[in-house]
Amino acid sequence: MAYAIELQNITKRFPGVIANDQVTILVGEGEIHGLIGENGAGKSTIMNILYGLTQADEGIVRIFGKEQFIASPNDAIRLGIGMIHQHFMLMPNQTVLRNIILGSAPRKGPVIDEKKARIQIEKIMEKYCMQVNLDAVVSQISVGEKQKVEIIKALYREVRILILDEPTAVLTPAETDALIETMRKLKEQGCTIVFITHKLKEVLAATDRVTVMRKGVVTGFGETKDMNVRKLSELIVGREVNFDIPFGAYCPGETLLELSGVSTAPRGGRMPVKEINLKVKRGEIVGVAGVEGNGQSDLIEVIAGLIAADRGGITLCEKDISKLSIRQRRLNGLSHIPEDRLKTGTSTVCSISENLLLNKYFLTPFSRHGIFNHRHIKQHSKLLCDKFLVKTPDPSYELKTLSGGNMQKVVFAREFDTEPSLMIAAQPTRGVDIGAIEYIHGKLAELRDSGKGILLISAELDEIMALSDRILVMYEGEIVAEFHRGEADEYEIGAYMLGAKRQVAHSG
Ligand SMILES: Nc1ncnc2c1ncn2[C@@H]1O[C@H](COP(=O)(O)OP(=O)(O)OP(=O)(O)O)[C@@H](O)[C@H]1O
Ligand SMILES: [Mg+2]
Known part of the structure; x- marks a missing residue:
């Protein structure tokens, strides 16, 4: 088999850690290769070596059969390698268009030919069914959109090998499906893809072959068709993973957090919240489901104190906290896991x-x-x-x-350590491996069972459904539906998330 990528016996040491210890990864031409493994296993490190962001201490890299020394991303780009990083690397104050063409802009004499670039990019967006506003400033767009910009940027450079380091960690289920579709289209065009993810469903759905790493070494390798969730999780964490969350009975107590008629002002293209009524009681997890960009960010930030409410009241243990500073809110028992770490x-x-x-x-x-x-x-x-x-x-x-x-x-x-009365947990397991998800979910259950409250905001509908005693659905800045555990399946909730349905009254 012809290999697009051969990483042979790669070793990379950092002070106190061997991030890659004699790692060999072979990726065939035109295949989608899953690279998976627990946090700190060495996945990003080996892909950073392939992209020239860092160099191996030992080992050989061959690209399309030829040995290469990749000293910088420029070398990698020249070899047709593109990488979408785990943490985005866009310039926040520039437009989407400028970000895409940075370093590869077509020129008309000494000036950048933005018109020509725009036409080229529009063609790419049409071909791969990915639309973004080219004139928006990057700092104002959602994480899902930033992701698309990164991919379009790579496609604009005509990559033959594309490395995606946890691209779906920040995407909604629908965006993930669209991304997998894009990967398939790229594969049809002969592109080779390395896909890093912690979501085993995606590995099974999207990849042809898979390499598993743990603690700097390869622990498994094979055809995806011979794998299943149990087999993969054992290769990743070295033991069986329990996906059932150990909850006690649901016995909600008095109200901890209450929002009454809370609205925020529109700012910089972000969706404000409108007339939000919501309660979180002792001993319950309230999940907020919704497509990203429907007001969740304002909801989280107005409670945590990062932005002020335009109207409405917020109480914590019956105390008005709406005028308190962030620190004062925290000293009153609030803790906050922000959505963007x-x-x-x-x-x-x-x-x-x-x-x-x-x-x-x-x-x-x-x-x-x-x-x-x-x-x-x-x-x-x-x-x-x-x-x-x-x-x-x-x-x-x-x-x-x-x-x-x-x-x-x-x-x-x-x-978690502050023993909060109420925790706002936004994307609490984003980018975390399956072993640690099991642990974090267990801790959230423990907090709830000890009579504390959790407001959970997650792009993962699976996570919302697994953890929440009550689910609120947000659409265009409003809460449009409320369900108790088990009352609705993902399709039903999905219909409300997309605005196709709306309940007349809900208690919040
Ligand atoms: N610049 C650095 N300096 C020191 N140690 C580093 C550096 N970069 C990575 N490491 C260490 O190397 C190991 C491998 O890290 P790496 O980022 O490759 O893990 P990963 O498999 O991508 O994990 P995750 O799933 O959490 O993203 C970790 O122990 C990490 O702390
Ligand atoms: Mg990583």
């Missing part, structure tokens, strides 16, 4: 330990009269990393040395 959830240049403390560094025993107690801080972060499965040799390392899923676990650990 890099934008509002973490600081990548701070250490893991500092990130674990962002919501409590000013409290004793972490500091007293402005002086940090480093011994206590160190013990505390070591404890949290162990408890929440954050894989790092040392919590004093910068957050950016962590793999994507491990960053997510840092955010979860920090927010």
Whole structure:
């Protein structure tokens, strides 16, 4: 078989970790190859080596049969390799069009020929059925749209090999289906694809062959048709995974969080919320389902205090919190896992330990009269990393040395550790491996069973349905339906998510 990609015995060391230990990955020409494995297994690292973002300490890379030394992404692009990164690399203040053509713009003399570029891009968008507004500024578009921009950018460079590092982590189910369709179209055109994902359904649906990694080594390899969910999960985590969440009985208590008639003002193309009435009681998980961009971001941020409400009231344990600062809301028992861990959830240049403390560094025993107690801080972060499965040799390392899923676990650990009365959990398991999802879901169930409340916002309808005692559906900034656990299936909920149906009255 002719291989498009041969990575032979690749070894890559970072301080304290061997990210890739003699890894061999072979990808046939024109195949869709799944690369899967737990957080920190070394998937992004080996793909970064292939794309020239970092270099291997040992090993050989062959592209279409020829040995290559890929010193930079420029070399990779020249070889026809494109990569969509786990964390997007777009310029936020530029338009979509400018981002797509950056570095490969057609020119008319000394000036960039934007007209010609626009025609070329429109052709690509039509061919692959992917529409985005080319004149929108990147900072104003949704994550799903940013994803499309990244893909169009790669297609614009006429890639022959496309690496997709967890492209579906931020997509809705419908967008994921569309992406898989795009991958199939690319394959028909002879493109070779490496697809990294934690979602086993997608692996089984989209790939021809699959390589599984764990702790820097390859633990499995084979034809996708010979695999199933159980087999793959065992190869990934080395044991059987329990997908059933261990809930106690549903006995909701008094109201913890209440929103009455909350509206936000429209800002920068974002969907505001309109007249939201919502309650989360003790001992319940309330899930908010909806296609991304239907007001979920404003809903989360208005409760957490990142934006102000235009109208309406917000109470936590019967106390009006609508005028309180973010910190005051937190001190009153609110915790918040933000939907975008890099934008509002973490600081990548701070250490893991500092990130674990962002919501409590000013409290004793972490500091007293402005002086940090480093011994206590160190013990505390070591404890949290162990408890929440954050894989790092040392919590004093910068957050950016962590793999994507491990960053997510840092955010979860920090927010869970404050023993909140009410947790806003937005995309709590985004980018997290199946073993850690099992753990995080177990922790959310534990929080609920101990009489706390959780407002869960997730693009994963499966996750909403598995965890929620009540489900609210958001459409165009409003809550259009409410269901109790088991009252509606995914198709029914899907119809409300798309605006095809709407309940007349719901209690919120
Ligand atoms: N720049 C770096 N400095 C130090 N360590 C690093 C660096 N980049 C990655 N690592 C470490 O290498 C290991 C592999 O990380 P990698 O990002 O490849 O994992 P991954 O399989 O992509 O995980 P995830 O599913 O969470 O994205 C991890 O232990 C990570 O902490
Ligand atoms: Mg990764």
